[in-house]
Amino acid sequence: MKRINFLAILWLYTLTLHAQKETDFYKHELKVSVGDTKLPLVKKVNYNFSVAYFIRPVRWLWIGGNFINYLGGKVYYNRREYNTNGDFNEFSKSKLKYCAVIAPEIRFSYINKKSVVLYSAFSTGVGWENGYDSKWEKYPKTISYLHATLFGISCNFGPHNNVFLGSELGIGFKGLINIHGGYRF
Helix, strand or coil, X not given: CHHHHHHHHHHHHHHHHHHCCCCCCCCEEEXXXXXXECCCCCCCCEEEEEEEEEEEEECCEEEXXXXXXXXXXXXXXXXXXXXXXXXXXXXXXXXXXXXEEEEEXXXXXXXXXXXXXEEEEEEEEEEEEECCCCCCCCCCEEEEEEEEEEXXXXXXXXXXXXXXXXXXXXXXXXXXXXXXXXXXX
């Protein structure tokens, strides 16, 4: 059992060294992404737009933050108020669902090549949300959010391989699928 643990640690250490193999890398990244998400109170799928900044202290570790903005679906509701004599008034309202999230993120890259980067990430943040729901909750309200990027890829191109396009598969406030692009410097 000790040999298996030792070999597993040695294998992970080798992967980390492989991710750091090339010495030249860009330390800063600006990223813009669009994703799909389903907010808990809205029936249809909404889209989010996010802007992120990351810094890389070492080749395989990225530390940064996101600003995510949800726009889209309207929340519709109807209600009926009864008078003492049995008459009633019907009310119908709608409000645009909106949410803004600020979230720090940490990202670990498995493969760092000039043309491609493979990674996973985790972020948590605070969001401010407005709208109405069937429980007549008071808005705006503050909610905490979590997101885990299970698998992300970015393909680098350009004369210095510092422009990139890519996508992410994740679970959480950034949605199931994100498509992104950006610039490293």
